[in-house]
Amino acid sequence: MTSVARSASPASAPSLIRRFRLIGFSLIGIAVYFLILRLMLGNTGTATQQVANALTLGAIYALVALGYTMVYGIIELINFAHGDVFMVGSFVALWTVTSDPWFQAIGLHQTGTVTALPLLALYLLVMFAVSMTVVGLLNVTIERLAYRPLRHAPRVAPLITAIGVSLILQNVIQIIVGTGDRPSPKIIPQDAFPFLGAEIRFVNVFIVVTALILMYILTLFVGRTRLGRAMRATAQDQQAAQLMGVDLNQTIAITFLIGGALAGAAGVFQSQYFGFVRFDLGFNAGLKAFTAAVLGGIGNLTGAVLGGFLIAFVEVFAAANGQQRWSQAIVFVVLITVLVFRPAGLLGQQIGERA
Amino acid sequence: MKLRQVGAIAGIGVLVLAGCNQGGTSGGGSKGTVNIAIELPQQGSEKAASDPIINGIKLAVKDAGGVAGNYKIEIPNSVIYDDAKDGAHDPQTGAQNMSAIAANANVIAVIGPLNSSVAKVQIPISNEAGLLQCSPANTNEGLTKPEFGALDIRKANPNKINYVRVVTTDDNQGPAAAKYILEVLKKTKVYIIDDTETFGKGISDNFQKYLEANGGTVVARDGVPKTTTDYSAILTAAKAKGPEAIYFGGVTATGGARILKAAVAAGMADVPYIGPDGIYDGSGATKDSFLNLAGDDAKNAFATAAAVGDFPGRADFEAKFKAEYNTAPTGYSATGYACAQVVIDAIKRAGDAANMGELREKVRAAAVDPSINYTSVIGAFKFDANGDTSQKIISFYGYDATAKDWAFKSQLDFAK
Amino acid sequence: MTALRGRLAGNPTIDQVRSFASAHRSLAIVAAMVVAGLILPILAQVPPFSGFQSLDVWIGGFSNAGVFVLLALGLNIVVGLAGLLDLGYAAFFAIGAYAYAYGSSPFSGQHFPFILMLMVGALVAATFGVLLGAPTLRLRGDYLAIVTLGFGEIVPIVFLNSDKYTQGTNGIGGLYKPEIPGVEFTLLNPWPFYVLMLVIVTIVMVLIYRVQESRIGRAWMAIREDELAAASNGLNTVTTKLLAFALGASTAGFAGVFNAAKLTLVSPDQFGSTVSFAILAMVVLGGMGNIWGVALGAFVIYTIQIVILKQLNAFFGDNHIPILQDINFVQYQFLLYGLALVLMMLFRPEGLFPSQRRKRELRAHDAAATESEAVAAMDQA
Amino acid sequence: MSGQPGVPDDTPPVEVLAEKALVEPEDIPREVLAEDAAAVLATAASSAEAGTSGLILNATNVTKRFGGLIAVNDVSFTVPEGAIVSLIGPNGAGKTTFFNIIAGIYDPTSGRIAVRDRTMVARPIRAWLEPVLWVAPAVVVGLISAIVVAAANSETIGFLGAAVTLAALVAMLLSAIARPDWYQRLLLRLGIFRSARPNDMVKAGIGRTFQNIRLFQNMTAEENVLVGMHIKLKATLIDAMFSTPRNQREEAAARARAEELLNLVGLRGVGGELAKNLPYGDQRRLEVARALASDPSLLLLDEPAAGMNPRETSDMMALINKLRTELGLTILLIEHDMKVVMGISDRVTVLDHGERIAEGTPDEVRRDPRVIEAYLGAPAS
Secondary structure: OHHHHHHHOOOOHHHHHHHHHHHHHHHHHHHHHHHHHHHHHOOHHHHHHHHHHHHHHHHHHHHHHHHHHHHHHHHOOOOOOHHHHHHHHHHHHHHHHHOOOOOOOOOOOOOOOOOOHHHHHHHHHHHHHHHHHHHHHHHHHHHHHHHHHHOOOOOHHHHHHHHHHHHHHHHHHHHHHOOOOEEOOOOOOOOEEEEOOEEEEHHHHHHHHHHHHHHHHHHHHHHHOHHHHHHHHHHHOHHHHHHOOOOHHHHHHHHHHHHHHHHHHHHHHHHHHHOEEOOOHHHHHHHHHHHHHHHHOOOOHHHHHHHHHHHHHHHHHHHHOOOHHHHHHHHHHHHHHHHHHOOOOOOOOOOOOOO | OHHHHHHHHHHHHHHHHHHHHHHHOOOOOOOOEEEEEEEEOOOHHHHHHHHHHHHHHHHHHHHOOOEEOOEEEEOOHHHEEEOEEOOEEOHHHHHHHHHHHHHOOOEEEEEOOOOHHHHHHHHHHHHHHOOEEEEOOOOOHHHOOHHHOHHHHOOOOOOOOOEEEOOOOHHHHHHHHHHHHHHHOOOOEEEEEEOOOHHHHHHHHHHHHHHHHOOOEEEEEEEOOOOOOOOHHHHHHHHHOOOOEEEEEOOHHHOHHHHHHHHHHOOOOOOOEEEOOOOOOOOOOOOOOHHHHHHHHHHHEEEEEOOOOOOHHHHHHHHHHHHHHOOOOOHHHHHHHHHHHHHHHHHHHHOOOOOHHHHHHHHHHHHHOOOOOEEEOOEEEOEOOOOOEOOOEEEEEEEEOOOOEEEEEEEEEOOO | OHHHHHHHOOOOHHHHHHHHHHHOHHHHHHHHHHHHHHHHHHHOOOOOHHHHOOHHHHHHHHHHHHHHHHHHHHHHHHHHHOOOOOOOOHHHHHHHHHHHHHHEEOOOOEEOOHHHHHHHHHHHHHHHHHHHHHHHOOOOHHHHHHHHHHHHHHHHHHHHHOHHHHOHHHOEEOOOOOOEOOEOOEOOEOHHHHHHHHHHHHHHHHHHHHHHHOHHHHHHHHHHHOHHHHHHOOOOHHHHHHHHHHHHHHHHHHHHHHHHHHHOEEOHHHOOHHHHHHHHHHHHHHOOOOHHHHHHHHHHHHHHHHHHHHHHHHHHHHOOOHHHHHOOOOOOHHHHHHHHHHHHHHHOOOOOOOOHHHHHHHOOHHHHHHHHHHHHHHHHO | OOOOOOOOOOOOOOOOOOHHHHOOOOOOOHHHHHHHHHHHHHHHOOOOOOOOOOEEEEEEEEEEEEOOEEEEEEEEEEEEOOOEEEEEOOOOOOHHHHHHHHOOOOOOOEEEEEEOOEEEEEOOEOOOHHHHHHHHHHHHHHHHHHHHHHHHOOHHHHHHHHHHHHHHHHHHHHHHHHOOHHHHHHHHHOOOEOOOOHHHHHHOOEEEOOOOOOOOOOOEHHHHHHHHOHHHOOOOHHHHHOOOHHHHHHHHHHHHHHHHHHHHOOOOOOOOOEHHHOOHHHHHHHHHHHHHOOOOOEEEEEOOOOOOOHHHHHHHHHHHHHHHHHHOOEEEEEEOOHHHHHOOOOEEEEEEOOEEEEEEOHHHHHHOHHHHHHHHHOOOO
16 A cells, blocks of 8 residues: 555656656767767768667657557556557558548648648647547557456456457458558658758657657656556556555556557657558567567566667667668567566566566 | 279369360360469468459450360469468468369469469479469579579479479579669669568579679668568668669569668669569559659669560550559569460460360470460560570660659660 | 267267276377368368368368467467467477478488487477577566567578578478388378378377376466466476477477478478467467367368368359458458457457366456455455 | 566565666665675575574574565564464564565565575575576587687588587576576575575475465366475476376375375365365465475465454464474464464564564563554554
8 A cells, every 4th residue: 555655646856866867868878879880880970860760760669669568567468459559540640641541521631741831730730639549549449348358367368369459450451451551641841951960851850859748748647647646556556556546447548548649649650751651560560669668677668768769779770780681680689688687677677576 | 082083083074075065066165164273372462463463364364265275264263372371472371272273173274373482382293293384473593493403393203394484583684684784874883672582682682693793883782571661771871882773672562662762761862773573563553553652752763574675565465454454564464464375375286185184284295395486465485494484585664754654765685 | 079079969978988088088189189080081072171172182281280280289388288478489380390401401411301300390499499488488477478479580580581501581492201111202192291290290189188187287287377376386487387388399390390391391481470370369269278179279270261261262253242252251361360369358268169177267257356356355454 | 466476465566657666775785785695605505404503494684675665674583493483463564575585585685594504595696697607608618619610610510519509508598497406506606696486495395375375276176285296296297298107106196195185284075176166264274285285394374364264263273283293394474463373382573564573482472562562553353
């Protein structure tokens, strides 16, 4: 009991200090990464460009990873369907832009870049709004139909259901849109500005900044609001939380809503940054994000973000050194090594694992 | 075992009778009906590649009036096999299909498969069964050429060729692209990116061999599986190496257009982008085609095709195809059509036979006969002693921004 | 098998049969498999099955199905008995297959006897099972899922990218067919493979059954039930789990060797992650923890997927049945998998052919709930 | 409950969300830890059979913190051979945490626990070195073979080297899991100390029960006991697979023994029942029987009477006495109900807020003013 009460108190002063420390560390980390690349590539411009690539990719992974980690934190379920939820998000974003096939009403009927800044902002806002809502609600529905009935079942049961849901999402989308790539108009202008000898595109900056904002809002929500406290309490001890009067179903639903919304946002990035979406991109994205979540210590928000960026850094590093064909393998080797030395992930708490 | 044979014989008996009954009726089909089996992956991203082939084959049969010699030709769905399992081509399923096809007495020949890895498990079976197999798409040398280990595959009857293909092998198309880059585009520093699959990687290897042997340099080479979404990192890295041209080994479904877009985004819009016939898959109007996905980013794109580009028959083939299915044909629809033409022609020349077993053998022999000259929708060719097409003409296409389609540039004959 | 049961039902001798069977389970398994082996070819010749494809093709299909039966049996040890979620199981399948390719192909220049290679393949696969399991089985169950998933991704990538040793994406072709004195294996005659597969499956089933009933099997069950309690009763949870892992892997090794020998080709594209998921689906739908369940599950699902769905397409297409002819059932197969997985977990978690124990356990949602309340109450006391 | 195995219900919850997971409070002075470590390494090597002090269990200055809160604070505590010792205290006094430390489930934050004068549980020392140890031999062998290959440059030697390297890795990993004596000695020589795992404690002769019954709910009573007997059974995988006579004999004997134990605790004829279907009192008895199955010399009972009615309680007390008199067991008992323990205990230790506030005979303790005060706030149920 007591401990739940403790954790339910709003983020305390030391945690703020810790947050600043976190920012410091991340900046140092990025700098080190840059220097290593600079050394290996011997070209500042390219190194900068690669760091930009890594950060953008990492932002997307992190957003998806957050969905995994929150759901895990609250009901200890690896939501395998989350990658495909993200995929659906990218399609919703696409449909919002092009208004195909059934988004005539809310659709934006765009085919190319939008140069007028206010208009662009408005369009992006619409994209985020639609994508995040739709996908968030989708995620809640999934929880309601597929996971809630199994809350007391043995652990393997909901895991398998999750795999089932992921297969369903993938195939439904495939039936709707077919198997090929679906090109998505990039409404954000592809202009770039020079920075440290590289040409950084605005879309990169946009993605990273938006992602960080979303993450900050999330921490505020979890740390400061009643619902956030309820989530943390539930995450720590469902029964205790219930006894303290937390509405379990509502809290879990909210968690899925937020996780889905973040995936929806990531979907918008996917369509805007890569300019295409495909029915099967959920699997790999999910794999990476899931890896990221575990790497950072599943259940730990900061960890998920950290993991997301680390995965991206590793991948870009491999690619930058002409080892793209191995990057997937390298990522998993890194994961396994980390888990061997830190069984609960980088930021996970290492207790009670000896039994 | 026994039962099965009895059944087969009975079946054949019935067929023969049927033949006799309608013997009076003049014209084609008097000797009964034979099937041409089709064996292609029809799931996941490969469906997009296979459907045009199937359409091409059906069109060829239709154009032949559904008749060859005294036999009626049909392609019921029950002989259209799908070697995909769990959403992608699967050798085990392919082998299973091939034994089913071989066991189906009505099947006179089979057209397929799409993937060389599937062909590798099917050829041993069709070879042992002595069944004519024509692939519209396999380009891997190992399937036919002894020096690449083909004899391990056709162990049963090494000298009784049953597998032919109407597309030339990687060791022609790859080098042709290299030659084109060196001599026509006058570029020497090339960045190669392949899709790590049999076709893409094989063709890239051959491309690289020829390029380096003829004064070109490969500034970097990457392999990216088709599931990749983020290409920005490798292309940034490639850009730093200052390539004058990019060669993509693969097909649209494995990322052809994605990589082009990423290259443009990485600031290589002016660097020529060359790919094999895997990206020569129809105009910008065709759904899922390279040009359709790439849009205007394709302004510096080039494609090679293992077929004659500028022969008269082609235009009206495309017209006919469009009329039939109201989408433009892909390079593969043409080769599929050509395979069907080969089979039909072989049946004609094979003449009548007492039973299906004999007919099969006759058709096989007639088809692979090295002395025969085929005139097909992809031009005139023969088969050599290994069943490879003699037609080693590679055509080059460039992007025509106004028509949003490929425009024939020139062609090159490797046979000479 | 089920057909047999069906006919015997209500028959007074059934009890005697049952009691004898329970007394000599291994014998019972062998008997059942022999019966099954005899019935299948007959089934294949009666309508509607006889209409789908010729007997030989059915038989060939059966021996392919056998491969998946083996895989399902192996995965069942890991998921069903020990309760560990392995999502990269196809990796061990691949390792077994490549082991055969190195042991018996023109590429490697070696030609060891098939039976020996079966053992070797199983051994190598088990070794890699240990290599993967040893460091990771200390982890909490869910982490194992991701690690195995990763392993399942890595293995094909390695085979794909190390061209020098594996001929990369081309794969290693022209593998030697099995050579067993007195039997001639040809690609056009599926019967020897069929019999061979029956024998292998039977042996594997008997062995697994015996282990399951031994102290080791009890240990697996205990760990699945309550890991901490198991450890506090002297079980070395990690070794026990590792054993399950290694046994599962070696079964996959068997399957890999057989499959490679039948196909005469190994290539990376045969072992993607979808294979792992398909096998998992088979285990779950068949009924986790029950060897007969998973065996039947795998067999039925594979047959449906490879034969029935495609036949439906052909049938509806040829007979121009309205709506239905436009549906490509094969296309929807994974959709069906997904739906099946979800519905099965929601409404029949014990699977199509459950083991009694698993049934009780998985049906115990409410029991679990009340229990936890009791615990909560006690905490208050 | 949804809580993952490995963390008993009444531990402070794992911090799942956000920043708190970063907390690792370490305000225990370095030098304390240092001398702690020295003592541990000194006393960890001695063989388990020795034991000069006649103390079966000796806990020295044990402290355990979770995040901010101190569960156990500098508690020292001994159990002499053959005694019944009770550990009592109001709720949240840290009894169960202390218990879990003894049982090898947690590492203490500082302090150590010796069984027969051999330190088995303490804060790990240089634990991070252990994985390095697993990899090191393989790396060395790998390098050597690499050099050899480079020199001889022959494929076969290359494969040989690879095989040997692999073998080295597998061997290390396996021994890391099985923890044979030589491995433990190696660890100590390298100055690495890892606490004994719960199953090691059972090997050392310590059996336990849980406060919230943790039976294997879906296994029968007999199976539960058989699992408890696991370390006593010797059947190997091979024995099981080929059901050797040895295996059959052992199984038969084990079942007989299980029957005895069930009778001993008063569960005659329920061997076939599923554990979860037994009445509450019987479940507690079954847990005792399961703990006895490993022939422990020290039995840890965690609130054996929790949630029992007076009759059941007195029966349980009778049983405990019987265990001491008939089996000559040493028993360590946790209760928060003073009345329960006073009857049977030789010595009683009282914890409150993680600190030891009193120790002595029941009478001394009963009169101790601090104890009375501690209990006033929380009258025993």
